[in-house]
Amino acid sequence: MIKTTALTRNFTVKKKTVEAVKKLDLEVRAGELVALLGPNGAGKSTTLRMLTTLLAPTSGTAEVAGFDVAREPREVRKRIGYIGQGNGAGHSQRGRDELISQGRAYGLDRPAARARAAELIESLGLEAVADRLVSSLSGGQRRRLDIAMGLIHTPPLLFLDEPSTGLDPQNRVNLQEHIRRLREEYGTTIVLTTHYLDEADALAERIVVIDHGELIADDTPARLKSSQVGDRITLTLGTAEEAARAAARASVLDGRISTDDRTVTIRVPEGTRLVPKLLRSLDEADVPVTAVEVQRPTLDDVFLELTGRSLREGAAA
């Protein structure tokens, strides 16, 4: 559905070249739901804007829905939906009329546009708001209406740029549910960007991490976490001396061990499985453990591991 080869975009800012996207090789198969993750300025929006023909690549190629973005942008546009940051829907019309106008703009005749609008209103749960003025809708409702607008021409491929930014947690969960359903109902291929790691984790079956315009990881959330980081076992002991003995004993686990005063932290794949064995071994060595905690890695841990920075710090910066 998407294939980019060495896709690159530079900007010139005050005579300096900013390499927003650097030689990106990316493939997305039909039906996949892929999340692009990265801190502010990583190049996510620039990538999306090139894939949606809004911005010309500086070099490299991108084939989207079977057509080249630079040579056949019109063909690409017919086959994709793009919901950018901010609201696409206007203010003065009712939701249903916005949808119908959008359908007409995409070449549907009036009955077809009406029918499609009704279908989307139902599948995106917009019944209660379809006949209200767009200006009176809440952020979450507006966002769902935006998504309906992007889907009016039944594109096989949908791009969502930060769909849940600015929504409260309840509406975020709601929106995620709708995105999932959309995929089940229409088999739509979805590429989205997000700052919310938990959202990417919950929604996407594949995560592409971009940093400084480069692809630094591309895998399922589960594999990224287990291969890049592993679980974190934290042992608390009575004294620093006991902690040192515990650390020595834990070295057989082949994990990464660090000690801080009375705590020992061990990063190791499948930590949950290893804990009983570790505790038995410490017991045998007469090292009394006060507390033990096993944390599954988060995608933020993965990002920290890959870049030395927290994605949250990056996002907040």
Ligand SMILES: Nc1ncnc2c1ncn2[C@@H]1O[C@H](COP(=O)(O)OP(=O)(O)OP(=O)(O)O)[C@@H](O)[C@H]1O
């Ligand atoms: N039109 C532009 N002119 C100059 N520089 C730009 C332009 N658009 C983007 N950039 C620069 O390109 C880099 C990548 O920006 P981009 O918006 O793609 O990042 P992003 O990952 O989408 O960030 P965010 O999460 O903040 O949306 C940044 O350094 C940005 O300042």
